[in-house]
Amino acid sequence: MSSTPRLIQHAKKGDSPGWVFILPSLILIGLIGLPILALVWRSANIRIFPFAFTPSAVNALKLSLLTSTLCIFVAILTGTPLAYIQAHWSFRGKAFLDVLVDLPIVLPPSVAGIALLMAFGRQGLFGSWLNLFGISIPFTTLAVVMAQVFVSAPFLVRSARIGFTSIDPQLDEAAKVEGASNWHVFQHIMLPLASRALMTGIILSWTRALGEFGATLLFAGNLEGKTQTMPLAIYVGFEQGLGIALVLSVVLLAVSFFLLVLLRRLELQNQH
């Protein structure tokens, strides 16, 4: 995160990097850029934007905004303290905890979905117990939020952890000498100093939650207005014509793009 400003100071102007660097880069830029260009191009050509916002598309959009916002609140309230603990205290099993929390970042979403079902499904390890109290999580909006938190919160924790770790430990000691409590130090010193890293984490985590598909499909199912988020509507929308799927894809693309631009601005501000 903090490497961006230094890179910019080092960036050279004038002489060309040479084809050894440019050619391989062009291949990757093409692979990433062309599909995105094609998506925008095709959806601009079909002129169905006015018709694309069917009630089910609007429902999916609303549900995605609601669940990803709830998800981000849960991730902030639980992920920030966890990152703080990981950054400031060492204890037995800390290395294991670090890997555990990072695991969802590399796990395929389908694995996440099955794992959630095995734990919180009606016949699941804890789900069967909840069922005794008449609580059933699968196929509910809560299940959507849980799937999103599972896959996206680790991005926030990771980023916040890096933010907290980079703060000079002497600040903490100095404040403790003055008689400040752990909470005081956290609230008045650590949080403000790590705020950019936290914002980065929040944005990354939010974009990931918005895009969640596999775990939601397996754990929460697909019901309009209740569990059908935008990525699911895009998948199902294939049938009603590629047009609707295309337009919804572009909307999701635009939101993600906006969030990433925001992220970049934050990183640039970091150096001033």
Next chain:
Amino acid sequence: MKSAKGTILLILLIPVILIACGPVLNNLLAKMDPIATAHPDTESAQTLTVFAAASLTDAFQEIGRELETTNPGIKVIFSFAGSQVLRTQIEQGAVADIYASADHKNMDALAAESLIDMNSYHDFATNRLVIILPPGNPAAVESLHDLARSNLILVLADPSVPAGNYARQVITRISDDPEFGNDFESTVLTNVVSNETDVRQVVTKVELGEADAGIVYISDAVAAHDLNTITIPDSFNVSARYPIAILNNSSNPDLAAKFIAYVNSPAGQAIMEKWGFRTGN
């Protein structure tokens, strides 16, 4: 820095090791597989790609194996998914030799776009629907009437999936019977908690016990042997006709015709019936 270099080296080594081990592994596998040993790959292997509705998974896999055994040198590759997903993939240029759909709607859409060989287009089997219940039947579903019980957790395929469309037709037909009453349909549909993207997902959700009941093809219930079922009488049931066709962009139409001929042969039709389909016989 030194350790970082070491880590990068290790990561780069993984694919190298895998590639190096590839031929060794292949050799080992070939020794274990009698068909591959009998006909080493010096003989040019012919590959057939079949896009088939998810409900055909077990029947077609068996047909594919039989065809590979009786015709050495042939390799059949399947892609099983919801018929509507496969249709979109074909429309977007996916390369395949055969398309077998669970309904006519998706096949006709490809026909309208001249993507299939119309001479090869025909029905090869029919399928019917059945109600499936999880092991142990926790919600004690005993009859069609129970589908309308309040708070029953019912899972169907999405209306865009043929199985989901048929399931809704069945529910409408039951609702037309005065014994069940006009509000049967609306009550049952409020019990639906999820519209799954293919019929096999419905089976999975019921198998896991997440749903109290689901409506799927008889062939799906046969494939998942540990499920309880409730028969839907013929008067309410639909007969889902399965069409098959060779795609116009097939690189090997002769081989594709061979596959279809096997499906229509007595041996092929027997396999279809074994997996719960009905055939012309």
